[in-house]
Amino acid sequence: MLRFLSKAAGAAGYVIQYGCLTHCVFEYVGDFVVCSGPSMEPTLSSNNILMTERISARMHNLKRGDVVIAKNPTNPNQHICKRIMGMPGDVVTIAPHPESILAEALWTDEKEAAFAAEDGPDYAKIRRPKIERIVVPRGHVWIEGDNSENSSDSRYYGPIPQGLVKSKAICRIWPLDRLSFLS
Numbered sequence: 001m002l003r004f005l006s007k008a009a010g011a012a013g014y015v016i017q018y019g020c021l022t023h024c025v026f027e028y029v030g031d032f033v034v035c036s037g038p039s040m041e042p043t044l045s046s047n048n049i050l051m052t053e054r055i056s057a058r059m060h061n062l063k064r065g066d067v068v069i070a071k072n073p074t075n076p077n078q079h080i081c082k083r084i085m086g087m088p089g090d091v092v093t094i095a096p097h098p099e100s101i102l103a104e105a106l107w108t109d110e111k112e113a114a115f116a117a118e119d120g121p122d123y124a125k126i127r128r129p130k131i132e133r134i135v136v137p138r139g140h141v142w143i144e145g146d147n148s149e150n151s152s153d154s155r156y157y158g159p160i161p162q163g164l165v166k167s168k169a170i171c172r173i174w175p176l177d178r179l180s181f182l183s
Contacts, residue, residue: 028054028055028058029053029054029055030051030052030053030054030167031167032050032173033049033052033167034047034048034050035047035050035081038147038150038151039080039081039145039146039147039150039151039153040067040081040082040083040145040146040147040151041147041150042146043067043083043146044146044172047174048172048174049172049173049174050067050069050081050172050173051169052069052168052169053168054166054167056167057162057165057168060162062084062087062141062162062165062168063087064084064085064087065083066083066168066169067081067083067168067169067182068081068082068084068143068165068166068167068169069165069166070082070160070165070166071164073157073161073164074152074157079166080153081169082145082153083143083145084141084142085142085143085144085154086136086141086142086154087136087141087142088136088137088139088140088141089135089136089138091133091135092134092136092142093132093133094132094155134159136159137159139163140159140161141159141162142154142159143160169182170182
């Protein structure tokens, strides 16, 4: 009986050691991410599995064009996969989404057509995009999805803090027929 307990304790020790090692690797070195949603099409599709590394994000050693995994600034329980389009100090030119948080500052009202009414002309207000230049602040990055028509990104919520970037995608490992390096 004592021999059995001794072997069980030894096995439990190995399980705990390997569990701690696995946790440290996935927390500080890299991990695997399953993509969902159309925002990165055609580069990445839903259910693609990416291998990521966390060291570049921790060392703030990211560059324009990198595909990154970040916490969603509007929902911290969700992660997003986007491409870095602007680094601190870059000037980004955009025409924002109409439902954007930035919309009030970046959209302009124009008086368009006058309609005859009983009390006089009534001007219809038409909202049109105003092309805007935004300087990416220090400590932030500008991220966008490759599918600009179907992506909530920095055009919606503005530049994001670099601290929200968790990892950099290295390669797509699934599906195997589309195995490729990113960035």
